[in-house]
Amino acid sequence: MAGNINRQILLRSRPHGPPSLDNFELTETPMPEPGEGEVLMRTLYLSLDPYMRGRMSAAKSYATPAAIGRPMVGGTVGEIVKSRNPKYSVGDTVLGYGGWQEYALSNGAGLRKLDPTVAPVSTALGVLGMPGMTAYVGLLEMGQPKPGETVVVAAASGAVGSVVGQIAKIKGCHAVGIAGGAEKCRFVAGELGFDACVDHRAPDFAKQIEAACPKGIDVYFENVGGAVQQTVWPLLNDFARIPVCGLIAQYNATTPMPGPDMFSVLRKRLVLRGFIVSDFAAKQADFLRDVSEWVRTGRLKYREDIVDGLEKAPASFLGMLQGKNFGKMLVRMAT
Numbered sequence: 261m262a263g264n265i266n267r268q269i270l271l272r273s274r275p276h277g278p279p280s281l282d283n284f285e286l287t288e289t290p291m292p293e294p295g296e297g298e299v300l301m302r303t304l305y306l307s308l309d310p311y312m313r314g315r316m317s318a319a320k321s322y323a324t325p326a327a328i329g330r331p332m333v334g335g336t337v338g339e340i341v342k343s344r345n346p347k348y349s350v351g352d353t354v355l356g357y358g359g360w361q362e363y364a365l366s367n368g369a370g371l372r373k374l375d376p377t378v379a380p381v382s383t384a385l386g387v388l389g390m391p392g393m394t395a396y397v398g399l400l401e402m403g404q405p406k407p408g409e410t411v412v413v414a415a416a417s418g419a420v421g422s423v424v425g426q427i428a429k430i431k432g433c434h435a436v437g438i439a440g441g442a443e444k445c446r447f448v449a450g451e452l453g454f455d456a457c458v459d460h461r462a463p464d465f466a467k468q469i470e471a472a473c474p475k476g477i478d479v480y481f482e483n484v485g486g487a488v489q490q491t492v493w494p495l496l497n498d499f500a501r502i503p504v505c506g507l508i509a510q511y512n513a514t515t516p517m518p519g520p521d522m523f524s525v526l527r528k529r530l531v532l533r534g535f536i537v538s539d540f541a542a543k544q545a546d547f548l549r550d551v552s553e554w555v556r557t558g559r560l561k562y563r564e565d566i567v568d569g570l571e572k573a574p575a576s577f578l579g580m581l582q583g584k585n586f587g588k589m590l591v592r593m594a595t
């Protein structure tokens with residue numbers, strides 16, 4: 261333990277438009293001591309996720325905003341270093357919600373023990389964690405993909421999108437990814453085995469996505485919104501399904517962005533349904549069983565983008581909102 265100091269990154273102010281480094285503050289506080297029933301966790305990995313942009317804002321949402329002057333919220337994998345909770349022993353590795361800090365207290369609620377022999381523990385924040393489960397339930401429960409259908413997903417090299425397209429392939433679909441830049445597209449189509457991947461920054465993006473989907477689109481897994489959504493929308497087939505997972509292209513918008521063509525929702529009888537991964541908590545055992553097996557047998561690959569040190573969290577988070585991450589964005593704080 262590095263002395264008696266706990267380094268934290270606090271939310272200092274709320275952004276209007278794109279967040280900046282000024283919204284965060286690195287601080288040092290005394291190491292907390294666990295009370296009766298509590299554990300002290302040393303953070304090994306901190307997950308950086310797009311939803312955190314929403315928590316920085318006070319706007320009405322499905323979750324409470326992060327508090328000003330408090331550590332930013334976030335999922336973590338940590339090691340128990342002190343325990344006054346009979347369910348956890350020193351040395352246990354746990355998935356929790358420790359936030360942007362090197363050490364965190366927990367009363368044990370919501371912690372899940374991890375077995376490092378099953379998979380690298382960092383995967384509990386990515387492919388075998390919340391993003392993987394989001395892809396699994398969003399595609400299978402809401403997208404209802406059938407063999408031979410075309411599934412399109414943007415942010416396709418990222419934590420959620422990479423899993424969506426690979427499950428689509430496992431289910432016998434034509435999987436088309438959309439990603440920012442040639443290198444990400446090569447990875448998605450080459451390494452991950454999507455049928456095609458199109459660069460949304462290419463000047464002829466609209467033409468390329470149309471060519472990649474010769475039979476139109478049956479499932480558009482909505483990860484980004486914005487210009488990508490506008491381009492993809494006319495390619496939707498009748499009875500297409502659109503699991504609305506995220507709208508990262510719009511998270512920094514200060515005025516409403518143009519929405520989808522609602523007339524086509526009616527005319528094509530589209531099913532458009534928003535969801536939050538926690539709506540499907542009952543599916544977690546199915547998710548862990550299936551995706552662990554697919555990862556173990558190499559049918560489903562994953563990529564992590566790891567930076568070292570808590571102080572890198574703010575810049576890495578801002579970079580992720582601009583597409584600078586390549587794979588699941590994680591901060592490693594200790595090993």
Ligand SMILES: NC(=O)c1ccc[n+]([C@@H]2O[C@H](COP(=O)([O-])OP(=O)(O)OC[C@H]3O[C@@H](n4cnc5c(N)ncnc54)[C@H](OP(=O)(O)O)[C@@H]3O)[C@@H](O)[C@H]2O)c1
Pocket residue numbers: 309310311390391394414415416417418419420421438439440441444460483484486488504505506507508509510535536537538580581582583584585586587588589
């Ligand atoms: N509903 C839920 O419960 C739930 C749960 C988890 C995640 N989500 C949502 O799922 C989406 C993906 O999250 P993730 O964790 O997998 O992140 P990620 O894909 O690993 O990282 C974010 C990616 O978004 C892409 N992006 C950013 N701005 C964009 C823009 N203007 N147009 C197109 N793409 C843009 C970038 O990829 P490129 O460089 O390829 O453009 C960037 O790398 C987010 O919208 C997130 O909020 C929802």
